[in-house]
Amino acid sequence: MARRLEGKIALVTGGTTGIGLATARRFAQEGAHVYVTGRRQAELDAAVVQIGSSATGVQVDSSQLDQLDALYQRISAEYGRIDVLFANAGGGSMLPLSEITETHYNDIFDRNVKGVLFTVQKALPLLAKHASVILTGSTAGSSGTPAFSVYSASKAAVRAFARSWILDLKDRSVRVNTISPGATRTPGLVDLAGPDASQQQGLLDYLASQIPMGRVGEPEEIASAALFLASDDASFINGIELFVDGGQAQI
Template structure:
């Protein structure tokens, strides 16, 4: 079977769990050498072990520019280029208008907007002409959700990045697309409900009831979509927002 990412060099930020880890595994299966980042060393080491020999872990917080500089210095020394960049790291939390704090705003925008911006900008010298950049969007960027406005605004900003960056990068034929999952059963999703298992399941059931397919998604389903955007199968897909949401935001 032909590997869709054979001999490619890929980076997945936030690759220690959930969608990021699933994508890194898929990229490796498809033949890529994969660099994954994470903020916690123990989780990073476990992810590298799970991905396999083609994985390299780099401890980094994408909201810290010095960490990004160190990441790209290592990639430059070891690989010399980047063919696929999946700016996946991010997160959010629930707070309704009237209770939003400066800390919540800064944490969300530092990870989801500042982190994405500088993850991409600092990668530019290493990105190969014709490379694929994938930005982590969300159905929240086009839907209204109570107490989730800060996260939603951050994902709308990410979508705007893609539309503009394809113009900045057109001379290099670098594609930039947004991959927007719906509700996916990841640690980050269930943790929004708190530590109680019953509350976590209640959240999953509530979200599943809103999805035409009748269930939440699996991280590997998003990883498969990421492989498509990363590969030559998507050679004429540029500036798009690909929803992998079971129909959640399409009704």
């Protein structure tokens, strides 16, 4: 049976843990050579080992434009194109409105908005015809969460990018879609509860109670949806927000 990304060149930013790592691993299993980025070299090296020989790790902070330039220069020299771009790098932390600082705002918007914008813009010369660009959104971008307003706003901005970019790129036959996970069992999520394991489990249990399916998602489930958007199975899907959330955003 043919693999769905056979011979494709893929880039997954923020691919060292959680959803990014699961997706990079799935892309490689489906035949792609996958470039994976991360900010910390040790975690990047470990991720490449997990993904296997079809992975190349490059240390990149997506909010630093010179590092993006170096990344794309390398991909250009080694393969000359990108077929699938998963702009996944990002993150955030929680602060109530009364405690938000400029540092908090800049950190989240640099990672989630500036990083996504320039990751895609600087990839344009390498994007192959019919390439698939996937942006990581969040259910938080279309719902309210206490003490999470800056992160939520950043993910709403990501969703807005996709709607306009499909018009900017219509002559390139490049698809741009947003995948919006709900609560998913990742290090980034459980770390919001702090280092205590019981508090982390309490957070997961609470989030599961808010989801119609009665549980949080697993990174591999988000990866399956990203694979669909990356593949030719989604050849006429463009500009959508695909919620992978157990129904959380639908109630």
